[in-house]
Amino acid sequence: MELHTDERLSATTSSCPSSQTDGASVSHLLPKDVQQQIARHPCYSKQAHQYARMHLPVAPACNIQCNYCNRKYDCSNESRPGVVSHLVDPHGALKQFRAIKKRAPNLTVVGIAGPGDALANPKATFSALKLIRDEDPSAQLCISTNGLMLADYADALAAHGVNHLTITINTIRPEIAAQIYPWIYYDHQRLRGLEAAERLIRNQLAGLEAAAKLGMLVKVNTVLIPGINDADIAELSAAVKARGALLHNIMPLISAAEHGTYFGVTGQRGPTEAELASAREASGQFMPQMTHCQQCRADAVGTLGGGCGTEADNASKADNSFKVAVATNGEPLIKTHFGHAQQFEIYRLDPQAGEFQFLERRQVAQYCNGESACPDEEADKQAMFKAIEDCRMVLCSRIGIAPWRTLEQMGITPNVDHAFAPIDVALAAIANSQLAATTHSQKESSDEVCHY
Amino acid sequence: MKYAITDKCVGCHACLLVCPSNAVFADPDNPKQFMIHPRRCTGCEGQHAAPQCASICPVEEAIVNEYAIAVNPLGSLTGIEVREHVNTSID
Numbered sequence: 001m002e003l004h005t006d007e008r009l010s011a012t013t014s015s016c017p018s019s020q021t022d023g024a025s026v027s028h029l030l031p032k033d034v035q036q037q038i039a040r041h042p043c044y045s046k047q048a049h050q051y052a053r054m055h056l057p058v059a060p061a062c063n064i065q066c067n068y069c070n071r072k073y074d075c076s077n078e079s080r081p082g083v084v085s086h087l088v089d090p091h092g093a094l095k096q097f098r099a100i101k102k103r104a105p106n107l108t109v110v111g112i113a114g115p116g117d118a119l120a121n122p123k124a125t126f127s128a129l130k131l132i133r134d135e136d137p138s139a140q141l142c143i144s145t146n147g148l149m150l151a152d153y154a155d156a157l158a159a160h161g162v163n164h165l166t167i168t169i170n171t172i173r174p175e176i177a178a179q180i181y182p183w184i185y186y187d188h189q190r191l192r193g194l195e196a197a198e199r200l201i202r203n204q205l206a207g208l209e210a211a212a213k214l215g216m217l218v219k220v221n222t223v224l225i226p227g228i229n230d231a232d233i234a235e236l237s238a239a240v241k242a243r244g245a246l247l248h249n250i251m252p253l254i255s256a257a258e259h260g261t262y263f264g265v266t267g268q269r270g271p272t273e274a275e276l277a278s279a280r281e282a283s284g285q286f287m288p289q290m291t292h293c294q295q296c297r298a299d300a301v302g303t304l305g306g307g308c309g310t311e312a313d314n315a316s317k318a319d320n321s322f323k324v325a326v327a328t329n330g331e332p333l334i335k336t337h338f339g340h341a342q343q344f345e346i347y348r349l350d351p352q353a354g355e356f357q358f359l360e361r362r363q364v365a366q367y368c369n370g371e372s373a374c375p376d377e378e379a380d381k382q383a384m385f386k387a388i389e390d391c392r393m394v395l396c397s398r399i400g401i402a403p404w405r406t407l408e409q410m411g412i413t414p415n416v417d418h419a420f421a422p423i424d425v426a427l428a429a430i431a432n433s434q435l436a437a438t439t440h441s442q443k444e445s446s447d448e449v450c451h452y
Numbered sequence: 453m454k455y456a457i458t459d460k461c462v463g464c465h466a467c468l469l470v471c472p473s474n475a476v477f478a479d480p481d482n483p484k485q486f487m488i489h490p491r492r493c494t495g496c497e498g499q500h501a502a503p504q505c506a507s508i509c510p511v512e513e514a515i516v517n518e519y520a521i522a523v524n525p526l527g528s529l530t531g532i533e534v535r536e537h538v539n540t541s542i543d
Binding site: 060061062063065071072087116120121123182183185188189190262265266 | 462463464465466468469470500501502504507508510511529530531532
């Protein structure tokens with residue numbers, strides 16, 4: 001399975017030169033039109049946090065096995081790459097896109113990132129891309145792939161208007177690749193060992209070169225696995241740069257034992273912060289680096305804002321932000337009982353715009369049956385509260401008295417006043433009353449200052 | 453019947469997409485598991501050197517042959533000899 005990610009640049013665009021830390025700046029390396037495309041893409045640019053992105057989980061199948069992946073992916077209490085709570089067909093994806101777009105005009109980027117490999121599911125992938133493009137020609141389309149079939153499909157991707165592409169390439173040395181990929185499925189057979197490794201690398205590099213020649217903005221993701229691929233990062237980076245890759249995102253291995261991956265079960269550890277920094281430095285000699293990778297789910301929706309947190313402006317924004325959680329299982333009306341919510345849509349009030357902007361959708365543990373790995377009922381409840389702890393209000397159709405009290409103790413106001421109203425109408429009403437209250441209190445405080 | 457899918461299947465769709473005979477379909481009672489149509493399955497004879505479903509399936513013991521023997525036995529894909537899980541479930 002492809003390990004797909006969202007991430008932001010540490011080497012930023014020219015609007016924020018002071019935060020360049022890796023010695024390479026996108027603005028120095030790229031033509032202006034490319035910079036502009038990147039600046040509006042939240043998976044590429046830290047500056048694009050106001051733009052929302054949506055991953056369409058239309059590509060379930062995968063054609064390779066990675067030792068950091070487990071195909072038993074559909075457990076709703078897990079949040080890690082390759083995990084998705086439900087698949088949709090391309091028409092279902094279009095419906096979801098329309099629903100989200102209506103409430104989130106800042107949705108500009110639509111990608112396919114699994115939960116398998118986009119190009120192992122060409123029919124669903126291309127069908128979804130076409131439907132979205134026909135619906136909204138301004139949407140930026142992107143896919144994430146392991147690269148095995150990329151050379152075959154590069155032309156088709158370009159023809160469908162895909163201009164952003166992520167390829168996960170972990171090494172260009174077959175003997176290392178053989179320790180990461182136990183097998184691949186190619187040309188109607190399962191290849192193993194070095195034979196698989198050589199074929200995969202050859203296809204990845206050929207695909208990268210083809211895509212770059214077609215003008216696609218290619219980012220390379222690399223999972224850093226200490227003791228396996230960490231010594232050859234510079235070599236990898238130079239090789240992908242030479243074939244036209246634009247940006248390098250080195251991500252830490254996730255190998256918790258409970259995920260049941262090969263690396264998890266065999267005790268392979270992830271890299272330390274220092275190891276990660278050193279790998280990024282090695283790669284930074286050749287290519288701009290990305291950091292703050294969120295390693296998102298294949299059905300992630302929303303902006304990446306608030307997660308970065310190292311800069312003062314972000315911190316102050318977070319303090320003042322008024323976030324509202326809406327219990328909804330996908331419907332446009334507020335008709336979900338708090339206790340039955342499988343997901344919450346999170347909106348943040350933008351005081352300048354005077355309205356709520358869609359931020360993200362958060363899954364909560366609800367119908368998980370895996371006794372060995374999943375929480376019991378009490379833990380389920382805790383997970384629900386935890387999922388919305390940063391919000392100030394939660395909208396739902398009904399709620400029991402016990403969770404009501406718990407929420408109040410957490411400083412979250414349960415609100416059932418808008419039960420069965422459309423979400424956008426309810427949010428507009430709340431935005432109005434909230435902004436009126438803020439203006440009033442500001443007026444009061446300035447009056448106080450005057451009087452004083 | 454040449455090949456069949458067991459309850460180890462996690463419903464990843466991989467076999468569905470590569471079956472040359474359209475013999476794979478979602479279990480109507482459990483859409484997260486797939487089944488092989490016994491009459492449609494040809495075992496890929498005359499089409500491919502190896503059965504395509506078994507060649508791409510990432511889950512050990514999920515596909516069995518006509519003698520009910522796993523085509524990808526425990527340890528053959530991951531290299532991990534996994535204990536039999538009592539609580540194994542497909543969420």
